[in-house]
Amino acid sequence: MKVLVIGAAGMIGRKLVERLAADKAVNGVAITSIHAFDMVEPDFSGLASDISIECSHGDISQAETAPELVRSKPDLIFHLAAIVSGEAEVEFDKGYAINMDGVRYLLEAVREAGHCPRLVFASSIAVYGAPFDERIADDFHLTPRTSYGTQKAIGELLLADYTRKGFVDGIGLRLPTIVVRPGKPNLAASGFFSNIIREPLAGERAVLPVSRDVKHWAASPRAAVGFCLHAASIDGEFVGPNRSLTMPGVRVTVGAMIDALEEVAGPETVALIDEVPDEAIISIVDNWPRSFEANRAVDLGFQVEKNFTEIIRVHQEDELS
């Protein structure tokens, strides 16, 4: 099986390629090659694997890129590349070029190739917009309130129609907030969800800009990779015509996250969190969806951590050992 990972230099993409190289198979089918693609060239030179990993880079918003990527007819494609929410909101044209045109070019290239591969597409819970139900069911209407969410919703619609027509066998994954993100703190509005765990565990101070009763929907990077691999394996017949699925997550308040941190690392670690309310971030986070049902995905066998303590343990195992 030939595998193509678009967005392989990103946090999830990198972990996915590492996992594919380690597993050497998806759903029992041996992987013969991995093509790791991104805007900047991914680097897997340090990876010990007997599977051939081709790395390349390019711009998916250019019409000629996707046909080049699928010319070798990869059996399995992961499309994880995107302009993130904040940037898509500021860079309107760039967001549509990468997040909408990029998906369409890929679908067209796959249609042209004619071999109907499984395509796993990273969508987002940003396809949902306020006002929300207390728990967002799988059939909640799509009312994005950002350009990013609009572009992801359009990607989902295209994925479903190209799948219905038999051009591709697509599965869209609406990913929860991924915590604990490794690396340095970043300026994303959602960054604090990871910062308040990762930095104290490393003995560094971290700022909590929202109140402890803020709820969210979380999954570990390892769970996100698991979602991708499970999506690569399931029978599309069971998914039905609605090809995009809200992924399961851990329903947790910031307060419960901090309690879990204390349980794992003690009160002196928690003491490194400074509560400094930031009205700008509070107002952004207020408009995010917080809690989902994700029954379809659970019924299809997608799995996530049981609680936030487990998410912290996964971070320790995967990043700190």
Place this chain on the structure above:
Amino acid sequence: MKVLVIGAAGMIGRKLVERLAADKAVNGVAITSIHAFDMVEPDFSGLASDISIECSHGDISQAETAPELVRSKPDLIFHLAAIVSGEAEVEFDKGYAINMDGVRYLLEAVREAGHCPRLVFASSIAVYGAPFDERIADDFHLTPRTSYGTQKAIGELLLADYTRKGFVDGIGLRLPTIVVRPGKPNLAASGFFSNIIREPLAGERAVLPVSRDVKHWAASPRAAVGFCLHAASIDGEFVGPNRSLTMPGVRVTVGAMIDALEEVAGPETVALIDEVPDEAIISIVDNWPRSFEANRAVDLGFQVEKNFTEIIRVHQEDELS
């Protein structure tokens, strides 16, 4: 006020231009000019009006068309042009080119023009897909099951995002089945809804290919024009961020339509209907949404006929007198 009608040679577009020329104003603001545009050049030479009507034709799937259309900065734009459902299903590329790229080019041209006009966009109840609720509420999820419905749903998403960003002031209208369509019988799967009324009223035989208990959601051509004009007049603030609205309709079974025809025209007219079940049409119609709530549109003042008898009377007044 300068008005642009894209799709002015179509059934609703033609009636809309006639109405605009007769009213000479929209929402109390005088119309100074009307630009009637379509794929084939509209002809309003027979129309007695002191308002200047410019007619032109072109292809909205070409990037250069929309900038030309909005160069004069029309204050009010009606976008009614589309490849219809059946054709969009067979002509995949053409459907996306006209129904998706055409909308995006128009939105981009309006953004470039920078004057944020009201844009009334004809969407469709085809944005909804089975399985349906008994009555489809305004927040029912969008799950189109056709390329046409997918393209209209994408148009709605773009309209909302461009409106949110302040590039346009858009209102999308999900139109019911329009009956009684004037003209000759056509091959559209929905054609019989009009045929079984129009043809008998003209003393001609008509075929009913489905059973009398089939339900649907109907409005007259006059009501459709009224929807467009009302959408041109309402305050966008009251519409909120979900810019597309399911239009009110008359909830009616085919049997009740025939009863209304008998009430208006007598049993000898109804006797001209031949019930000849057509499995192909039955299976298509089985997958159509049948009944809506349309509460948002009703609250915003959109109006439709009270019952099917009134729809027949409108047909008689507008087409047969």
